[in-house]
Amino acid sequence: MSIITAKGKDAKASLNKKVEKIDFKKLYIRLKDGESCRVRLLSAEDYCEYLAHASYANGIYTQPCIKPIGEKCALCEASDLKAKGFDGLYAKKRYLFAFADIDMGEIRLFDATKGQAQQLIAGIEQYSEDLETVAFVFKRTGNKVETNYSLSPILRLKAEDKEKFGKFDGVTVEPEFFESGLQPRTRIQQIALLMQAGFPVAQTYAADEVKAAQAQIDEWEAAKNGGEGVKPIPKASEDDNPDSVF
Incomplete structure (x- = not known):
């Protein structure tokens, strides 16, 4: 391991490289009750698991636990003390899904609870052999604890929609993309x-x-x-x- 990260021409290229800011409002799919978007699934395994902390009653919104990256997590420590009002702060499993939004023309992320993820994975596996030809409506129904998300196949696409769908031919989602969506x-x-x-x-x-x-x-x-x-x-x-x- 070295403290030097780049040398010579590589260092110059890194110096001149523009840093792209991530627009998290666009990156994440957030739907209200009854809203939907049209997506393409690039593979049957474009999702990952991570540990997260949250205590909405205390204004602490979902964020990654930093213990898995070798850091001392203050939220884990606070949870372990079981202080009144903070006993629900323990790390829980959450899941990130990568979907290609065919109308935006970009790959986006959806963050799901364990229960929501189980429903989505079941839907993905049901249509796993048709992913190269079928687009889906990704829809939200319900609110709060009654919130559900579903994937419904679109039986027919218009010519212009087929072109949007085809834009993602051969595109794959790398692990780094999921990492970019998490801000510990x-x-x-x-x-x-x-x-x-x-x-x-x-x-x-x-x-x-x-x-x-x-x-x-x-x-x-x-x-x-x-x-x-x-x-x-x-x-x-x-x-x-x-x-x-x-």
Whole structure:
């Protein structure tokens, strides 16, 4: 392992490379009750599992657990203490699906609970032999705990839709694409979220971590008010499915 990441021409290319910002509003499929979009499934296995924390009552929205990447997860530690109001913060399995949105012309992600994932995987496997020729309507029905997502085959596509469908011929989804859709918070950001939620951080974490977390909150507040600093972590709106990531 080396601290040098690039040399010579490679370093110059990296220096001049434009950094593309990810538009998470476009990247993630978020539907309201009754809404749908048309998708193509690029393979029968374009989904992955990850561990996530969430406590919506405390304003802590779905985010990846950082323990699997070798980091000390403050949210795991908070969950282990079983403090009142935070006992549901433990890491749960969630699933990311990659769908090709044939109307947007882009590959997008959908974040699902375990139950939603089981339904979707069953549908995908049912049509696994027809994925190269069949498009689907991906639809949401219901709200909150009664929310369901389904894939229904489109029996016939118009000529212009067949062209949109064919745009994804030979396209594959690499693991890095799923990684790009997950934004794990740092340990300090996690502690800052807990602090904002009223968790007794001073009794749980080191003094320097608590101080750094307060500084992080100050940066978020400055960004909200038009000042410079780190952009605040986005909050879910009232219309967002509470099962959705971010």
